[in-house]
Amino acid sequence: MEKMERLLYEASVEGNATVLQSLLEKDPLILDKVTLNQHDDMPLHIASMLGHIDFVNEILAKKPKLSLERDSQRRLPLHMASAKGHVDVVKALVSANPDACSAGDRDGMNPLHLAAVKGRNEVVKELVRAQPHVARALVQQDTILHLCVKHNQLEVLKLLIETMSDHEFVNSKDADGNTILHLAVADKQIETINFLVFNTTIEVNASNTNGETSMDILSQGPNDTKYQQIIRCLTRSGAVEAEKESFFAPIPQNSTNKTGFDNKKYYKKPHLEKDSKNDNDDWLDKKRNTLMVVASLIATMAFQAGTNPPSGVWQDDSTTDPLHRAGFAVMVRNHPNYYHVFLVCNTVGFVSTLSIILLLISGLPFLRHRVFLWVLMVVMWIATASMSLTYLVSILALTPKPDSKPFKNVVNGIIFVWISLMTFLVAAHAIRLMEIFHKSPHSRKKPLST
Template sequence: MERRLYDAAVQGNKISLLDLLGEDALLLDRFITGRYPETPLHVASMLGHLEFVHEVLARKPELAKEVDSHKSSPLHLATAKGYLQVAKSLLQVNPDMCLVCDIDGRNPLHIAAMKGHLDLLKELVQARPWAARVLMEQGETILHACVRCNQLEALKLLVGRVSDHEFLNCKNHEGNTILHLAIAAKQTEVINFLISSTTIDVKCVNEDGYTALDLLSQNQKDMTDKQIVESLRRIGATHAKESPLSSSQLKAIRTKILWDQTDPVPKLKKRKHGKRLVHSNKNADWLERKRNILMLVASLLAAMAFQAGVNPPSGVWQDNGVSGFSTTESNGKNHTAGLSVLADNNSDVYTIFLICNTTGFLASLSIILLLISGLPLRRRFFMWVLMVIIGLDWLNARTPPRTHDSTSFQIDQVPPKISDEIGEPDIPTP
């Protein structure tokens, strides 16, 4: 019976539909509870069978929100084919289907704009205007879709109905506004409309650092292009190198540069403009140079701190025994081989040395781990902080503790019987 119902939907045969429902009143319910690639309402909507659609919606309006294997609703299919009356019937039953996106991330308003079905687009915008602000794949808006498909009238309609300054200048994932796309595709009418009738930002820079004027200047081939350049100039358009970047633009460019670089050696990012080369942002190069210098200095300081830790000032005791020479505090005390001489002779100085040395060692290791972790350090402030830490470590390394008492001893404290232990030679009496 499902096969017969599909045939009736293809033909738009309302009488056959009624006969089948007379035989099985639950026939349409199976398409709601079961797993079918599409429903008879999808077929009838795609083919524009209005009476069949009315009859199905009158008996089972829930079928209007069912989606097929491509996540398309009957409203998607009716919109794609441009069946205005079918779409109106579906909207009356469930206008929220304007917000449902198919497998490609497009809702019925996106499809109507891309196809240029203006009457349908008006109905959909009137039913759910905020559906026009839903983003598609690659972060593109419905305005991007209009420009890509060269649908100027649909663009004018949407700019007048649902667009504001922020939405009009929205960027996709590549940082391109609709003006960038229009210039790249040489859509002269769209460009003239945008620069004459909207508040499009002609100075906006994309992810590659190009303004609209930069893109147009690369491929000036005819008089029309030159006229567009003049029009852009009149409303304040500039090349990217002529206008300073905003903080958000600088942040985006720096992030892209730092993540794209695979060689730790700073290098120039080259892009061909005829015979010219566009260099990477100077601030990013400065950060990369400082990163390499910090890595080198931090490694040296960590090695110095480690060496000082295993071989402290004044050395270590070479044997076990009684301290026969040192300060008064440690005089006559036992010492152990391998322990610091300074720790026994002047524990306060040794403690200060140990704290400073450990702090410098850990700080250097922390900076090394931070730099090799791949974390993008995009601000000069953070780099200055790391440089100050390195400077403090360097001062610790350059000012070892004074061990005035630990390295000096008085003559009377020298063990007196060294010669006795060695033994003096017997001199024969003549």
């Protein structure tokens, strides 16, 4: 009997279906006996693990119930075939017993879980097609998506999300309240993060049980190259850090929760100065970027207006008029006073915006101060006002009857509104600047010592 069992074992390793048939003719119960006496060297498990499809089909034809036999790790033959990626064997086993798809091993993992963590895409497709509900089974409160991220299986993750197409499934949380985005950020899986943020319905500002968002998780790691790439990706998607107020809740001394764990570990120590500095830096960066964009736009407009003045340029030369030369501005001859005002205002706007651009790209350390930014904003106001006057002078030069009363009323009304708006902005910012200086520590008087 031991000799036949050894032959059966060797046949299962080699995938020799002919030997299997011969042994079954001699002893029709040999498969049952081997399964009863052994736990890890069962023929169907071995053949499934090695991908011997003919051998597997022969056993399933004779004893289909053997597909539900478990080894010492509580694994079915389908677990072995799924982990190894043998698609044909998986199809045969699923066809013999579809319930095997939902069977969990000693760790609670079903065949689909094993295929996912091993990156067996074709097996995952087959199992999900056969039994879609098994994809929702949990492993110690981890979904199959959490397992994919933990084992860095991006392709399987994409396949499952596209196949399931379920918002709640994508945003499922593990025992610690972490979504798959939390895990991907913690492990700095850049490709996974990009996929989740831009191709799924993941909630980028979801919080875990500690009240941490994905941005909070990222801030806990080193500021390296991956950090910079991830923070740009998360910022573009609208991700923010958790509300600071949630970290300042009073914590009773020596308090514990109902399970006996110390509550203090679930709270962060507030870093007011650091958070304030980061917020200030973010505000300054946004303002500088806005100034750069607007300055570039105004500089382009001023350059075009300077090289292509209103009314254009002469296309030929005149022998009698020295101002009538090819390439000279027509406005110089027809409206000399307007042209001088036009040229001055346009030049002021052009030079002002170029100065802003030059200072912003210089990288000087004092550029990160609010006062300097306020100065740049004043320069931008001057440039904007200059371009407005440039436009007004151009309209006056191009309008056939600038002395008509309706035209004057409209122009005067526009000028009045513009001057009022500029006055309001200058006054508001001046008052704000004085309040900043008044509230600064250096402006406060020291109390008299007694």
